[in-house]
Amino acid sequence: MPRRALFLITALVLALHWLVLHGVPLAWESPVQPTGRVFSTRSIAAPPPPPPAAEPVAAAPPAPAAPARKSPTKRPRRVDAPTSPLPPPPETPEDPTLTSTGPEAAAPTETPSATETASAAEPPASAPAAPASEPPAPPPAATASAPVDPPAGASAGVDIVAPPGSGTGQAPSTAPPPVRLPAPARLAFDVSGQAKKFAYSARAELLWQHDGSRYEARQEISAFLVGSRAQSSRGAVTAQGLQPERFSDKSRSEQAAHFDYAKGRVTFSANTPDAAAGPGVQDRLSVFIQLGALLAADPGRFVPGTQLTLTTVSARAADRWTFTVEGPETLELPSGPTPALKLQRLPRKDYDQKAELWVAPGLGYLPVRIRITQANGDFADLLLTRHDAP
DSSP states (O other): OHHHHHHHHHHHHHHHHHHHHHHSOOGGGOSSOOOGGGGGSTTSOOOOOOOTTHHHHHTOOSGGGGGGGHHHHHHHHHHHTTTSOOOOOOOOOOOGGGTSOOSOOOOTTOOOOTTOOSOOOOOOSSOOOOOTTSOOOOOOHHHHHSOOOOSTTTTSOOEEEOOTTOOOOOOOBOSOOOOOOOOOEEEEEEEEEEETTEEEEEEEEEEEEEOSSEEEEEEEEEETTTEEEEEEEEEEEETTEEEEEEEEEESSSEEEEEEETTTTEEEETTOOOOEEOOTTOEETTHHHHHHHHHHHHOGGGOOTTOEEEEEEEOSSOEEEEEEEEEEEEEEEETTEEEEEEEEEEOOOSTTOOEEEEEEEGGGTSEEEEEEEEOTTSOEEEEEEEEEEOO
16 A cells, blocks of 8 residues: 555656646747746746845845945946946038039030030039048138139130241240131021930021120020020120120020129139139130131131130139141031131040031131030031021
């Protein structure tokens, strides 16, 4: 009997252990820690040990130990001081050079202007953002507060340099050369070209007027399904030729340059930096009339290879342009065979445009053909079809 009772007790204990082991989930099978009597079995992982600071508090049962519990509450207060948030880092100053407008570019639907010969570079839409740990360095003070002047010599007048061995006997000079303005006229052109790999045909008109003291020039080019673009220049007529006062360039919106000779500056409606306005400065429309006036006043001086350099202003910036006299040609124009003199402006840097200009001595050296070639191969070629009085 004692053995049978012992056997039954042993079997009962084993059965109870089996139920406990198979009926309780393991700690890593459930995100909730089991509670209650389950911890009494050895199959359950022991809970993490309490913080060391809590052990003496839990082990002190007598009432007098109550004041001792205040000491742990004081320690966190003393520790909180060094862990308080630090002052925020100073804000990185905004770099104005990242918000400035980039160089000038034609819109996808705009027709290329016949006189648009400036750089078509479009810097990067925006500069890449600097990592937060490396804030960009602030720009130089000159670019942030003062307008940027053109390169050295940009405020000089017209520079005329004869080719070596030309036998003209004329040394380079910055003295104002003589001019002879052409008579007022209205010129009509047929235009063929390519814009963003799209071939097009268009019509253009150049209206030139002056009364001996004031002048106005306007050119407009338009194409079906492409749009139109107009440039205008107005100002005074002086002994040195044209003195622009306002130049505008309009497609969907208008931008303009204003010349202030009293201050020697050109300001732009596009809020780009001012440019210097020195003697002989021209805009991108008046420059073609002014070149013809220089050639008409002294044709023998401008032998092939002669270079003419003058400051040319767009609606956003100024640059020094150099034209080289290529020589006489006879053009087969829609208006008939026309003797002309060719001048050419070659690109000086990336994204510059190539400009070719033919002026006719029989028309007072007014332009009879203008061809503009973009850096990407797009071009506009204007051929004279009609010459009338305005």
